[in-house]
Amino acid sequence: MTDTVHTVTTLPTERPSGCPFDPPAELVDARRHGPISRFTHPGGKPGWLITGYDLVRSVLADPRFSSRRDLLNVVDFEIPPAPPGEFLLMDDPDHSRYRKPLVGKFTARRMRLLTERVEQITAACLDAMEETGPDVDLVTAFAKPIPTIIICELLGVPYEDRDSFQEQIDTFMGGETGDEELIAAYTATQEYLAELVAAKRANPTDDVLSELTDSDLTDEELKGISLILLAAGFDTTANMLALGTFALLQNPEQLAALRDDPALIDQAVEELLRYLSVAKSFMRTALEDVEVGGQTIEAGTTVVLSYNTANRDPERHADPHVLDIRRQSTGHVAFGHGVHLCLGAQLARVEMRVAFNALLARFPTLRLAVPAEDVVLRPETADIYGVKSLPVTWDV
Template identity: 60%
Template sequence: MVNPTGTTGTSEPLPPLAALPTERPAGCPFDPPAEFAQLREEEPLRSMVYPDGHVGWLATSHSLVREVLADNRFSTRPELVHWPVPGPAAEYTAPPAEPGMFLRMDAPEHTRYRRLLAGKFTTRRMRLLTERVEQVTAERLDAMERQGPTVDLFQEFALPIPAQMMCELLGVPYEDREFFERQAIATNDNSQGPEAQFAAYGELQKFLGELVLAKRAKPTDDVLSELTDSDLTDEELTNIGALLLGAGFDTTANMIGLSVYALLTHPDQLAALQAEPERADQAVEELLRYLTITDTGMRTALEDVELAGRTVKAGDTITLAVQAANRDPEKYPNPDVLDVRRQAAGQLTFGHGIHQCLGQHLARVEVRVALVELFKRFPGLRLAIPAEEVPLRTDSDFHGVVSLPVTW
């Protein structure tokens, strides 16, 4: 039984978890590790041993994850964070964030960058980008129709839409987009190993650095060009470009691909979306909750904090199981059921607090337009292979599909 403090009915805490659960249940490609449900019920703030020996915490309830994300006593600085899963990132202390990498900064440094960028994601720009998303989506559907009736929907549809939108947002020349997309994907592909990832990121940084110089010399109608009027240095602009790319390209591509996979394997939910496309915004919010393509986040306490009846000491890292929080029955009844008619407001896939995703509105537009227009053009769309044979991304920072063969 859970008491109001979020701890078990006994006064003694449970022993630390030996490791973060990461194994998804067999045959359930959309579900988080099964252990999270029991952890959330028994002790939603549980001590946990990290790969480097640090004894920190794991938060699994929606209320706790949201509370930590909103509390400025918890830091996102990489040099303070202990990594929760084995691998190269857990084996060394990360350096402080480079200039411009504001997602890994606390206030007031974070505030300065955030204010500069928030002014660039205006209502006018979002309206213009929505019109452009519709055009790009129509172009990709035309290309699919010419190539079909069997295509890899991830490569031919889910990936190109956010890739092109990010290129236009940053002002990447058309002729450079294939290289740009390839390096961006490789940066997040953990299956290639850290050396290949660092090499891809280095190529991306070099490209963006040259792009910043070009924008200073000859500005165009894009975010990078507008930022050259600020007091930001070339290094800051380069890193901001990399950050915006990382936040808005691979993430959205995987969200589109995994959403289509989920709808094709839940025909009743697909039928509901097709019957009421005017409620697509609501369906997208539910898909964001149900799929939760970004599994976890981390924060480190800057001072002792009383949380859920426990004392989180200064220096303790908390791993925030966002996928568990989005499946919390206290927040969402029957949370393991995909229901596109559900009111899924408050889902934490885009985070919460000062670090909430800056491009979340564009991402929602891209997913909504992609889904509505895809199933309008191909109402009989179906998987071209058995559902259990769809290859999933298990070695990436984002949950998704490697490919999604479909036919009509």
């Protein structure tokens, strides 16, 4: 065992000045000292911070580490179990019971069949931008509507409810609201989903949620599953589209390469996922003593897995802090790894492939309408990193 190990006292939250795409400098520095560091959770509990690619993947694939919310040892009070259906915060057999009915509905083949619909929605957004522009906020005009409409259609959310639903999701996932407002938005979303589940049971339609009402899942479980799918299916992709566009605009040679050769889109999407890692980190709790990277993680200890430094690990990628859309970036952990690999990964890829290529083809002179330092970013406290607003313009 190694006696000397780097220590990180608190999880860094400040990104480098002028580098909105890079992880906090202290996280990068921790990785330089080694792939695992001692760490103190905000509640004062001792833990570990894992920043290296190989170790992050090994923990994600190790059944000796738990995803259960109620086992998180980060504060001095008991954390309740995840509500029924919210399977991201569960272990097997509960996790598999909820995930299994969904797997066949989000296969790569089924998501590719959605390509035409994604193209239609994207074209409609670009048409509206063209009519409104040339100065628009890309977040509200493009990045949010595309994944919102798709995931709402998949789950059967009525068209007239989408704007209010998106607003509620924004509120409790944006990382900037007070506890009272956050709880109110979460409660309103839960109440809406309960009504939606009841409506699908009474009058099934052609959507995933209606199909699930034909299973043995209870209304409470369906509500939890719907919340996970809607929040994850909207928020992560919306921020990838907006932050990804920002990154391309700040790397004009990369933007030009993709605009001039749309066949690079698959590589570009994987590289943007690696480079940006908008889902910055996740936590796991050791169920028994486990040796990781030469250190013993004691049973009951919660580790933080830093996805953004794992995806910038120099032992995995040369020049990891450089955006290179010709890089072979497959194998990144932007969607996680192991049994909890993001269920909507293939859907997100389809949306990004279509959206980025269509945006650059429609507006080849697209550029920021404000200085880059004036682009308002989401706080590091948000579950998903991104931009709050991205003013863009183009030549007409």
